[in-house]
Amino acid sequence: MQDDIKEDQQSTEEIKYIRVIHTKEAKEIRRDTRWPADLPKFIHMSMFKENKDTAEAVDIICRLLKIKPKNVGYAGTKDKRGVTVQRISINKVPIDRLIKLNDRLFGIKIGNFKYSNEPLRLGDLKGNQFTVVLRGIDKSPEELESAVKELETTGFINYFGAQRFGTQSTGTHQVGMALLEGDYEKAFALILSRDESIKTFWEKTKDIAGTLKMLPPKSYIERLILNTLKKLGPKAYVNAIEMLPRNLRMLYVHSVQSYVFNLMTTERIQQYGHDKPVVGDLVLVEGAEDIDNLINEDEEELIDNEDSSSTSGKRKRNENRGRGGEKRSKGSFNNRDEVDEEDEDDEDDEKKPEKEGTSKRGVIRARVLMTEEDVQNYSISDVVLPLPGSDVIYPTHDIGKKYQHILNTIHFDFSNKESKFFLPGSYRKIIAKPKIKWSIFKYDDFKVPLCLTDADILSNKPAPVSVPGGQYTAMVVEFTLPPSCYATMCIRELCKQSSTVFHQISLNSYSDPSSSTSSTTSSTASSSSTASSSSSSLPNQDK
16 A cells, blocks of 8 residues: 555656747737638727827726737827717727627727728828817807808918927927937926926925825826936936837927927918918928828827817817828837737837837928929918928028028937937928818807717717807807817917917816806817817807
């Protein structure tokens, strides 16, 4: 009996284990065998959301599905403070599972599913459609019609909106200038100076732990750079900044280009007018598109997605176009680490760009209008100005000299293709002309919505009707804009209102239109949209 026990012990000791290593290729084969071979890998769908920016909504969906946000694609980021609809794509998730997800989502709905062989990518956006309700109007229908016709005829200046530069006391372009000049300590301090109390405390004490305690819960950027400094030492400013996701670092740099464009557009219109092109202006070469290279509307949300006060009340719907855009950056700080074993490996891990800002887009070319005869073939809507970079040319009239003057004040060589921040640059039209539909509503209760969201339509809610003899007047405006074109700039021109951050923030205060201080706007956006705004000479705006 004892011999049997000894033999059993020996056989137990001799038991070996087999180590199985799953290679990337094997994992992909396993995933593919679980997904029907006859089905495209991507499911496109419409995502409806309220009071959430796109990254937050996608993050919620991904956590519920237990997949990484990198497996979700979209063509553009939509505002938090608005009711928006846009197309998104998800990789290898059964449609029945997606449908059931609606029961667990709050403020988000998905539907209108379609299989596709390609995902949606940033840069695929074709345009945004907006519906804006302007309330508290004290103008006659004739005056309103005149204002709309003027906007359609003359257009509006195609500035980058205030939200492009952040809604805090320190603009993103100021941080970008410090980065371009290689002053990382200054960039670090500027990021912390978005809050005056934190700025003052940091300047006086340089106390990392104390500054961390002062940060609000959502201060991701500040917390990340301070923790890096805490870990690597009080002078590790370069390491701290480079810990930020690449797309965020590039946002700061791109905002410098946007800032220069805005300044030069003002100079161009002040010196040569806004009604026609002149000799020395730039126009795009036939067949080229005025795509802002690596500068898109999606970047704004990375810094101030909780402070989009200047675009409150929008509802957007996506209109997508082919591929040709940038992939969503893996470095987005909205990403979570929650994944299951089904999640797909990132095939781009070994394909990171060698330089900041490298682009897959082709070069967009422009040419100079050389003669008066040449000028006659174009309108002011064709005129573009460059966003500074190594692959652009500049106007040959005085504006070109002013470009060189302002670029000389920034200690960075934009023409250097070997620099750390590779900025090829691009072109942007200086005037945008929207096509507008509008109508008048009479109402008594300023809290009653005057336009339907997509969810309202699907729920068969009755359309708002004008109240005969209503005490107040509202104007419902619908228009479509190209990518990276700001609805706030369009409304600014229609209402002749200020676009400063302080004025836009003031629009967040709810007040009764009967009050002499009332100024509210409402709207929807669709990607197109439902949105709101406020005005001094035309309407007020509500959300």
